[in-house]
Amino acid sequence: MDQxxxxxxxxxxxxARTANRRWWDADADDYQATHGEFLGDAELVWCPEGxxxxDANLLGDVAGVRALELGCGAASGARWLARAGAEVVALDLSAGMLRHARAAADRTGVTVPLVQADALALxxxxxxxxxxxxAFGAVPFVTDSAALHREVARVLRPGGRWVFAVTHPMRWIFLDDPTEHGLVAVRSYFDRTPYAEYDEAGEPSYVEQHRTVGDRVRELVAAGFVLTDLxxxxWPAGHERIWGQWSPLRGRIFPGTAIYCAHLTPS
Known part of the structure; x- marks a missing residue:
């Protein structure tokens, strides 16, 4: 977009919902062309750090588990869980991303139910x-992330697990620049004003939300979750791949991803 x-x-x-649905529908082909090989057709890769x-075993033994991949994109994580013995449903707002999920199912022979829906109304x-x-789905893109946690809590059984990866909130301070220019703090960590991109017609075309670590913890607790790990x-040695603002230079200095692991307290 020139303007x-x-x-x-x-x-x-x-x-925000309209903008992000349009963005991911329009960007789905480029996204998969750029990142599809790194993410794999049936892998659960949590973050650009790889x-x-x-290896991480954040979900534990998933054999026999009923699972939902929220904001699934091409649903590679859901297919990984299916191969590990889970009963999985994959959900995304974007028809463009779900089209790639269907294509990957054809390539791998691993099919999971695909649902197009809003994460705030499961x-x-x-x-x-x-x-x-x-893994980076839904949570950073909804205006009311507290409501999202409540909705996740609703569809979980007591004791059920909720694990999500998002951009580390520390990154909000810096420019989205993988070079040394991105090492200078330019914004307040405490400024929750959303990041938005607008097209040439002045319409929002992409929106991402910021929450501090404390915000995330309070929202989880308010929804009935216990945080078990963060x-x-x-950044791993030998990993030289640049993905947007993620790069070896920045990754060796400060974190780029935060993965929250929680379980729902029994009622």
Whole structure:
């Protein structure tokens, strides 16, 4: 977009939802062309640092578990869990991303149910899942993340697990620049004003939300969760891949990803 404008500005939930659905529908092909090989067709890669569930074991033994991948994208994580013996449903707002999920199912022969829906209005009954997880899906894009945690809590059984990866909130301070220019603090960590991109017509085309670590913890607790771990993956030696603002230079100095592990307290 030649006239792309970037701003930090407040937007309604409806405006953010519309913008992000349009963005991911339009960007799905480029996203998969750029990142698909790194993410794999049936892998659960938590973050640009390359942390894989096969190594991290954040979800534990998933054999026989009923699971939901929230904001699944091409649903590679859901297919990984299915191969590990879980009963998985994959959900995303974007039809463009789900089109790639169907294509990857054809390539791998691993098929999971795909659902197009809003993460704030999950089309499932109460207490129907043992596990909900996402690697950078849904959570950073909804205006009311507290409501998202409540909705996840609703569809989980008591004791069920909720594991999600998001951009580390410390990154909000810096420019989205993988070079040394991105090492200078330019914003307050405490400024929760959303990041928004606008197209040439002045319409929002992409919206991302910021929450501090404390915000995330309080929202989880208020929804009935107990936080059991917070993972800040270190940049691994020999990993030279640049993904947007993630790079070896920045990754060796401060974290780029935060993975929250929680379980729902029995009622």
């Amino acid at each position: 792309l404008r970037v701003a930090h500005s407040d937007l309604s939930d409806a405006a 942390l894989r569930e096969a 089309p499932f009954p109460d207490g129907c899942f043992d596990l909900v997880f996402t 993972i800040e993956p270190e």
